[in-house]
Each structure stands twice: as structure tokens, then as C-alpha cells.
Amino acid sequence: ELKVEQNPLFLSMQEGKNYTIYCNYSTTSDRLYWYRQDPGKSLESLFVLLSNGAVKQEGRLMASLDTKARLSTLHITAAVHDLSATYFCAVDGGATNKLIFGTGTLLAVQP
Amino acid sequence: GAGVSQSPSNKVTEKGKDVELRCDPISGHTALYWYRQSLGQGLEFLIYFQGNSAPDKSGLPSDRFSAERTGGSVSTLTIQRTQQEDSAVYLCASSSRDGSYEQYFGPGTRLTVT
Numbered sequence: 001e002l003k004v005e006q007n008p009l010f011l012s013m014q015e016g017k018n019y020t021i022y023c024n025y026s027t028t029s030d031r032l033y034w035y036r037q038d039p040g041k042s043l044e045s046l047f048v049l050l051s052n053g054a055v056k057q058e059g060r061l062m063a064s065l066d067t068k069a070r071l072s073t074l075h076i077t078a079a080v081h082d083l084s085a086t087y088f089c090a091v092d093g094g095a096t097n098k099l100i101f102g103t104g105t106l107l108a109v110q111p
Numbered sequence: 112g113a114g115v116s117q118s119p120s121n122k123v124t125e126k127g128k129d130v131e132l133r134c135d136p137i138s139g140h141t142a143l144y145w146y147r148q149s150l151g152q153g154l155e156f157l158i159y160f161q162g163n164s165a166p167d168k169s170g171l172p173s174d175r176f177s178a179e180r181t182g183g184s185v186s187t188l189t190i191q192r193t194q195q196e197d198s199a200v201y202l203c204a205s206s207s208r209d210g211s212y213e214q215y216f217g218p219g220t221r222l223t224v225t
């Protein structure tokens with residue numbers, strides 16, 4: 001059974017600092033997704049990572065995928081308050097492409 | 112174009128009543144998924160539809176839950192004899208299943224069972 005672990009669960013950062021969120025998964029998968037969720041809102045797609053070594057960047061966020069280590073990272077550079085949200089990684093669960101989600105990381109960027 | 116839409120946005124029901132939740136996927140998307148988000152269980156897969164194929168119902172938590180997809184488009188998730196533990200946000204997503212298989216999520220239906 002595919003399991004996805006995400007850490008940390010909660011991250012309080014100061015503006016301007018850098019940090020990394022980690023996403024580990026238990027069985028082979030070639031597709032990994034990162035989503036953002038604001039309070040009371042739905043999931044917004046951030047990154048789609050489709051192969052080993054994939055790296056995607058958008059603004060202050062950069063995501064990478066290492067399928068051999070079964071690890072994805074979401075790196076935050078010089079955080080700003082607008083990045084405060086919950087971030088989820090999700091792994092493609094197989095034939096139906098159902099998503100198996102991590103627990104989420106609640107990011108709070110303090111001014 | 113229009114995204115995934117869901118209705119109602121909020122639903123409060125009494126324990127034991129039946130509820131129906133609706134999802135309109137993005138036009139042309141052949142795959143449709145239902146997920147549930149709750150404090151205790153996080154985000155969990157419920158059911159998957161793809162074209163005319165048999166649905167993958169492996170995530171449905173009990174036989175009180177059922178779903179159908181008519182004409183390959185709109186889907187309805189039905190919960191019979193609702194229980195308090197059914198309280199959650201029910202999210203629908205659709206995908207074109209080409210290339211990235213990226214799923215686009217609707218705004219969700221917040222279900223509260225009193």
C-alpha cells in the first residue's frame with residue numbers, strides 16, 4: 001500500500017528566510033504533484049513532476065523529484081507572507097492515477 | 112474555460128438523512144475523482160470514473176456511500192443514512208489523463224451532519 005509522509009507538519013518562518021518541505025513515499029511512482037490550499041479554499045496545483053530528476057520553479061518555490069530515493073522537496077526561498085498556506089504533496093497511486101496525499105504542511109510566514 | 116464546479120457549497124443535514132453532492136467536471140475531461148478531506152483522516156480518495164469503464168470504488172468507506180456518473184460528465188455522490196463521522200469537505204477533481212494526468216479540483220462541498 002502506497003504511503004506518503006510529509007514533514008514538517010507545521011512550519012513557522014520569518015519573512016526572508018529559506019526552508020524545505022519534504023515528501024517521502026513508500027512505493028515506486030513516477031508522478032508527484034504539489035498543491036497549495038488556502039483556508040476554506042480548494043486545492044490549487046503548483047507543480048507536476050513527471051520523472052526522476054525533475055525540477056520545477058515558480059517564483060519563490062522550487063520543487064524537485066528523486067524517484068530512486070522516493071523523495072520530493074519543496075524549497076521556499078526568501079519567504080513572504082503571501083506564501084502562508086497549507087502545502088500538500090500527492091503521489092500517483094497507480095492504474096487509475098488516484099492521488100495519495102501527504103498529511104500537509106501548514107506554513108505560516110511571520111512578518 | 113470553466114473549471115470544476117460542485118454543488119451545494121455547504122450542506123447541513125441531520126443524522127440519518129440521505130444527501131446528494133454534485134460535481135460538474137471540466138468539459139472534455141474523461142476522468143473524474145471524488146476525495147474527502149477531514150481533520151482526522153486528511154485527504155483520502157473515494158471513487159474514480161473513467162469513460163465507460165467500471166468505476167474504481169476502492170476508497171468508499173462503507174456501503175452507505177455510492178456514486179454515479181451520467182453521460183460521462185456530471186457525477187453525483189450519495190451518502191445514505193448520514194453519520195456524524197461523514198462530516199467533511201468532499202472534493203471533486205477531473206483530469207484529461209493525457210501526459211501529466213494532472214487533476215483539477217473543484218471548490219468542494221462542506222458537509223456537516225448534526
